[in-house]
Amino acid sequence: MSVKSPSISVRKASAPSVKVDALVVGVAPGDQEVTLDSGAREVDKALGGRLASTLTALGAKGKAEEVTLLPSPGGVDATLVAAVGLGGDEPNAEALRRAAGAVVRRLAGKADTVAFAVGDGAAESVAALAEGVLLGSYTFDRYRTNADKRPAPISAVTVLTGKARDKAVKAALARAEAVAAAVNLTRDWVNTAPSDLYPEVFADEAKAVGKRAGLTVEVLDRKALEAKGYGGTLGVGQGSEREPRVVRLSYKPARAKKHLVFVGKGITFDTGGISLKPNEGMLTMKSDMAGAAAVLAAVTAVAELQLPVAVTAWAPMAENMPSGSAQRPSDVLRIYGGKTVEVLNTDAEGRLVLADAIARASEDKPDVIVDVATLTGACMVALGGRTFGIMGNDEDFNSFVRQTAGRAGEDGWPLPIPEGTRESLDSKVADLANVARGRLGGALVAASFLNEFVGEGIRWAHLDIAGPSYNDGSAWGYTPVGGTGASVRTLVGLAEAAAAGEL
Ligand code: BES
Ligand code: MN
Numbered sequence: 001m002s003v004k005s006p007s008i009s010v011r012k013a014s015a016p017s018v019k020v021d022a023l024v025v026g027v028a029p030g031d032q033e034v035t036l037d038s039g040a041r042e043v044d045k046a047l048g049g050r051l052a053s054t055l056t057a058l059g060a061k062g063k064a065e066e067v068t069l070l071p072s073p074g075g076v077d078a079t080l081v082a083a084v085g086l087g088g089d090e091p092n093a094e095a096l097r098r099a100a101g102a103v104v105r106r107l108a109g110k111a112d113t114v115a116f117a118v119g120d121g122a123a124e125s126v127a128a129l130a131e132g133v134l135l136g137s138y139t140f141d142r143y144r145t146n147a148d149k150r151p152a153p154i155s156a157v158t159v160l161t162g163k164a165r166d167k168a169v170k171a172a173l174a175r176a177e178a179v180a181a182a183v184n185l186t187r188d189w190v191n192t193a194p195s196d197l198y199p200e201v202f203a204d205e206a207k208a209v210g211k212r213a214g215l216t217v218e219v220l221d222r223k224a225l226e227a228k229g230y231g232g233t234l235g236v237g238q239g240s241e242r243e244p245r246v247v248r249l250s251y252k253p254a255r256a257k258k259h260l261v262f263v264g265k266g267i268t269f270d271t272g273g274i275s276l277k278p279n280e281g282m283l284t285m286k287s288d289m290a291g292a293a294a295v296l297a298a299v300t301a302v303a304e305l306q307l308p309v310a311v312t313a314w315a316p317m318a319e320n321m322p323s324g325s326a327q328r329p330s331d332v333l334r335i336y337g338g339k340t341v342e343v344l345n346t347d348a349e350g351r352l353v354l355a356d357a358i359a360r361a362s363e364d365k366p367d368v369i370v371d372v373a374t375l376t377g378a379c380m381v382a383l384g385g386r387t388f389g390i391m392g393n394d395e396d397f398n399s400f401v402r403q404t405a406g407r408a409g410e411d412g413w414p415l416p417i418p419e420g421t422r423e424s425l426d427s428k429v430a431d432l433a434n435v436a437r438g439r440l441g442g443a444l445v446a447a448s449f450l451n452e453f454v455g456e457g458i459r460w461a462h463l464d465i466a467g468p469s470y471n472d473g474s475a476w477g478y479t480p481v482g483g484t485g486a487s488v489r490t491l492v493g494l495a496e497a498a499a500a501g502e503l
């Protein structure tokens, strides 16, 4: 699917003496010239103190993601020196991730082996660079017959640090690899054409991935969904030739401190159904399973990290198609557990499949439920393409999710579910309708709908990732075009926080 990720190792060595194709150093904005990060200062010595002025003459400003390439000066064993902008002195983890991502994208086709002499060499910095490298070098070539003509991605990266033998550095590196693998798996699933990734295939792949990670796997097919009353998922899926599935992956270590449930929307393609979308509205809708992909990948990472918390991922999967067998506006569905929903707009399908899974997951009385969904265009209107919305039934938990996201290098922002929102979903015939009249506050209305299916006393947060899950523009930092893997790092961070007793 995606091209093999570069291997990453750590080494203690002086930057000028490393024999690689490209040596990466960091620069930051300064008064007259760029200022040099510590690794860059070593190279500067070998150059007789002319690195900053040379880079400045080449136009370097030290801005985030700027990359300036220099042919190797005498005294440096690498073939190329790549100076990457850090945006400021003392870069934080996210600045290092973005710099690493930007530089590996730029070095594709130019270097096979790369060494980083960037940052302070502490475990956190090494891990941030590794994450940026592994996430930034992602490419998706499954459908390219001319992939060999594209710039070859780098194959081996060495991060230079004085602490190469530290246990903390080794552990941080292993964590970065597990997390990046989960993000890249999510991207692969999102990028795959919907003709190749429909519920049955997606469920089979989730099962294989879950088994490999040692998880308990359950896959409900149409018959099982009918027997158990998953009416939301069945209603959405009934218009498609491809039958729906619900997948459960569960990780349950012996002395689990908490139980977290992650629920992800898995619409493998969203045409809108009978409430058909215009063509432009469908162009990115293969990504409508990004939430499901994220929760499934995240639980495999949690298992690999052997965190002492139980995590269950639920992924309801369906294809939303218009056909003679499709559900119609006015149909009434019976969601898992018995609540009835009048479907007034078949394009508001995500909340229907999520309702089943949230209701079912609530029966297990977990400590928290976090659902992740490409749920509303309204959330993108509100927050743009890089920030997910956080809604829920507990303001403190919303803030906690936001903080956790920030620490992981993701951006989420709390939105309210104002009083009166639930009433806007009152139905003339059923317990509730799936949409309100009018378009105001669409993201909040959707959250209010989901809230109806969360079990009593369970803390719940809903992440609307419609914006950040898919990059329709060009690559930036470590974010490629197409599927981004949004929310995976936040979910793993939440499990880590729970393991640390912070939840
Ligand atoms: N999958 C879409 C939401 C979406 C839109 C995600 C654009 C990413 C980009 C969802 O199923 C949907 O169609 N939502 C409707 C809800 C409306 C009918 C109440 C929307 O946002 O228009
Ligand atoms: Mn829709």
Ligand code: ZN
Residues within 6 Å of the ligand: 267, 270, 288, 347, 349, 350, 374, 375
């Ligand atoms: Zn959808």
